[in-house]
Amino acid sequence: MASWPAHLFLLLLCLVLLAGEATPQTAQPPSVDDSADRWARPGCQAKCGNVIIPYPFGIDSEHCFGKGFEINCTNGTAYLGRGPGHNIEVVDILQDTPYLQGTLIVKHYIARDCNYHNGSRPEHVSARINLTRHPNYKFSHDRNSLVVVGCDALGSISSDRESTFATGCWSYCTDASFVANGTCSGIGCCTAPIPMDLSDFRLIVNSIFNHSNSSFAPCSYAFLADERTLNFSLSSFTEYSTREKAPVTLDWAIMNQTCEEAHGTGDFACVSPNSYCVNSTNGPGYLCNCSQGFQGNPYLNDSNGCSDINECSADPSPCVKRCHNREGSYSCSCPWYMYGDGQRDGSGCRSILRILYLSLGVGLSLFFLIAIVSWLYWIYKKRKLGELKQHFLEKNGGSLRPDIRLFSSEELEAASDNYNQSRILGEGGTGTVYRGVLPDRNVIAIKKAKISNDEAEVQQFINEVEVLSRINHRNVVKLLGCCLETQVPMLVYEFVPNGTLAHHVHGEGRRGSLSLEARIRISSEVAGALSYLHSAASTPVIHRDVKTTNILLDHNLTAKVSDFGASRLVPLDQNGLVSLIRGTFGYLDPEYFQTGQFTDKSDVYSFGVVLVELLTGKKPVAKMQAVKNLATLFMECVNSGRLVEILEERVVDEGTPELLEAAAELAMRCLSLNSYDRPLMREVAMELEALTRWTRIHPWGNVNVEEGDSLLSKVGSSSPSTVLRDSVNSSIEPMAPLEIVR
Known part of the structure; x- marks a missing residue:
């Protein structure tokens, strides 16, 4: 008897769980405002007869409609526009149907051709409709087709405004028994597509045999119609004899601009939050739609605009138990004693009672098993990781x-x-x-x-x-x-935060970003670093891969030489070493490439290419005329007196002939094909340091005419670099030795 309360509690719990699983949540009917007022602007007439008038359409006041969307409501009938010629009757404006947004239905006249063979007067009536006064509208090419009904009917459609197109079809039959209900396949009825961007048309229907072969269908008809709603049957022959007009679908759009052009302008029509813009697929213009999970009029910026859809109020609810409405979406959940995704079309909610005891036992067993295995595996991995790290350390x-x-x-x-x-x-x-x-x-x-x-x-x-x-x-x-x-x-x-020198010289939008003074200073710093590697290091180092991508710049644009993976330590008693060719095409020393023997002069050649890159702003290898190598092209330009043609525009603007000739002459010596003719790296560094000091103390832009003439006269008798060094030595104190941080 002592265990009876516990058994009773478990029994009640089981009943509650099973009842909770079997009883679905009763969904409340959706609260939807179906009034027409929610589509129109406040204070504007929202209906004309049975036609709801959603904004940007409107009646009477310019406040109530957008440009080109005026509706004339006369005796309960809606027409497009106002005044003479605006007599196109509106049947419906399809706004609240997502797949039909941007369409409306109007009426147009039916063309007919009759020959009764009983003495009655023949009828021959063409039909036309012109939307040129309504530029916001086009005939929907994907919803409308030319429909021709008759047993001897040759119908055609053409542009009444311009002779831009003409098309049609022929329908023929001799006996009513051959007419198949529900299909328009050429027997008694035929169709033809219409083109895009159609704003006017003319319909004509004729008879080839004067209806002599069909006594039950003396008339033929031609009109535009939505082929998906067309229900052709034998009764259509008499139905259209009593009708003057047929419905046709129009596409409409906000004119003259695409979404990209209109967005951000003062007259952008998609003003409702949670709306988006789509370009028209039938001529120019755009439309506005509510985003997924929202409904309303995207052209209104008030409570009638795009508002959240409460999916949880639908009947039936998308959730079987608990539904949580969210902005633009919803989520489902199950009570604590159930599991599943809660979706009505998903796994739903299932009771956990049936698997509770089994999962508890299996879970505890797995927990202890996993804990023991994990502990053993952790010990094993830690030992193996230690052994692997030691192996790599030694390797x-x-x-x-x-x-x-x-x-x-x-x-x-x-x-x-x-x-x-x-x-x-x-x-x-x-x-x-x-x-x-x-x-x-x-x-x-x-x-x-x-x-x-x-x-x-x-x-x-x-x-x-x-x-x-x-x-x-x-x-x-x-x-x-x-x-x-x-x-x-x-x-x-x-x-080093400022990227590579190559990025500053050749990067997208970076061409010409470095001043001439910065280029000379950077080249001087690189030359100083290479001079230190060649001459001042405890064991000389040959870099073997000097290029602009291996030169980094810090926040002050100070150069940092990097990437020494291909470098070699050279004993002092060895002048050159032989190895497999290492380096980058365009920077590679031709002598090293031919002999396989590299020296410190190999770095001098590569540095010469870097210096030429800084002066010209060009890449070391590019398809330029018949020459693909920048060094060769530069030497040809210098030797033929066309130096200015290859230099970068900013370099020419900021430099004087003396400075540019001195830098070019130094680059030419570095690029000598014979390594013995190249200067040592320390000589290059000294000359560039002199150029740097000269540009700081005596800017080239301030050199007077007499001094410039003096320098130019010296260039005629000696090399530009010699003239520059003589001029620098006469105007500044002796150069201090390169500062080397150890």
């Missing part, structure tokens, strides 16, 4: 450079938001560079190589660590550390 040369910071893979994943796509700074053939933020808020650049089994790519990353760990120069991107415990090592650099 990637972790013991070679113990003096640089080693980042963990977890640190770099957190800094780059798990290598989020939005953090990508740049991508290349061997890897991707991500922007990272350390916990101390310092911004870094993470170079992550693509996963590869190529040991050469791994060695390239290790080589870059070796090179950059020995270099500390203000114009060389700083290596902060690396991560060696992943399959392919990752490098961590200082963050």
Whole structure:
């Protein structure tokens, strides 16, 4: 007896659950305002006879209708427009039917041709209708067709205003038994399509045999009609004999502008919130519709505009239990003791009682099983991960450079938001560079190589660590550390925020963005960095891939040389090394390309191409006339006295002939085909530093005429660079040595 209350409680709970599952929610009937006033502007007549007049249509006052949409209501009959010629009767304006929005139905005369053969006078009546006075309207080409009814009927339609088209069809039959009800296939009835953008037409119907072959159908008829609502039968022959007019569907639109042109203007018609604009498919203009989940008049900016549809008030409700109306949509839910999506056309709501005990037992068993397996798997993965990290650390040369910071893979994943796509700074053939933020808020650049089994790519990353760990120069991107415990090592650099030099010279909309003074200064900084690599580093370094995409600019447009994956450390007692060809086409030293032997003069040639890029703003390889190489084209222009033709316009505007000739002469020496004729990188750096100092202390734009003439006269007897160096040395103090940060 002590357990009876518990059994009673369970029994009552089961009954409640089962009752809840079996009893659907009773939906309330929808509250829909069917009055015509909700379609018209406030204070305007909303109906004419039985025709509802929705805005932009309106009657009487200009306040009540949009331009070209006036309705004349006479004796309870609606007509398009007002005055002589505006006698087209309106039957219905289809506004609240989504697939018929932008259409209305009017009446037009039926063309007829009769020959009674009983002495009665023949009838031959054509029909025409012209909408040119109503430019907002066109005959709907996708809803209307030319319909010809008769057993000897040749009907045609043409433009009454312009001879732009003509089409028609012929219907023939001899006996009423051949006429098939419900189809207009050529026996007693035929159809023909009409073109788009049709604003007027003329209908003519004739008889080829004067109806002599058909005694039961002495008349033929031609009219436009909606073929989908046409119900042709044998009775149609007599039906149209008593009718003068037939309904035809018109398309209408707000004229003269597309959605894109009208949006944002003062007369844009789609004023209701939750409305959108669509371009007309039949001639110019646009229409407005309510967005999904809303209903009303999109042309009204008040309570009668597009308002939310309360789907939950529909009968039946779209939900079987609980319905929640939302702005423009709805959602369904089930009570706590049921499960499912709650949708009437979905899985609905089902009681959980039948699976409660089973799921509880299975769930507890699975919980303990998963917990034990997960714990064992976690121990296994942690051990394997440690072994894998140690393997990669040894493979990637972790013991070679113990003096640089080693980042963990977890640190770099957190800094780059798990290598989020939005953090990508740049991508290349061997890897991707991500922007990272350390916990101390310092911004870094993470170079992550693509996963590869190529040991050469791994060695390239290790080589870059070796090179950059020995270099500390203000114009060389700083290596902060690396991560060696992943399959392919990752490098961590200082963050250089202003992108590559190539972006500033060739990027979309960036052409001409750098001043001549900035170009000379940047080239001087790059030359200084390369001079340091060649001459001042503890072990000389040859970069082997000098190009504008490997030169970064910080927020002050200070140059930073980067990407030392192809670089080589050169012992002091070796003048050149032989290797596989490495570099980028357009920047590659021709001598190195032919012999396979690279020296520091190979970097000088590549730098010469960079200097020419800065002076000309052109890419190193492009289809220009018959020449595809910028260096060759530049040398040809200089040698033929056409230097100004190839220089960028801003460079010519901001420079003087002396400065431009000096820079061009230096570039020419760097681009010498024989490496022995090229200057050393430190000589290049000194000349560019002199040019930079001269432009700062004595701007070229302020050189007086006498001084300019003096310089030009010196150019005639010696090289431009020699004249410039002599002029600089006579006007400024001796140049201080290059500042090298160690």
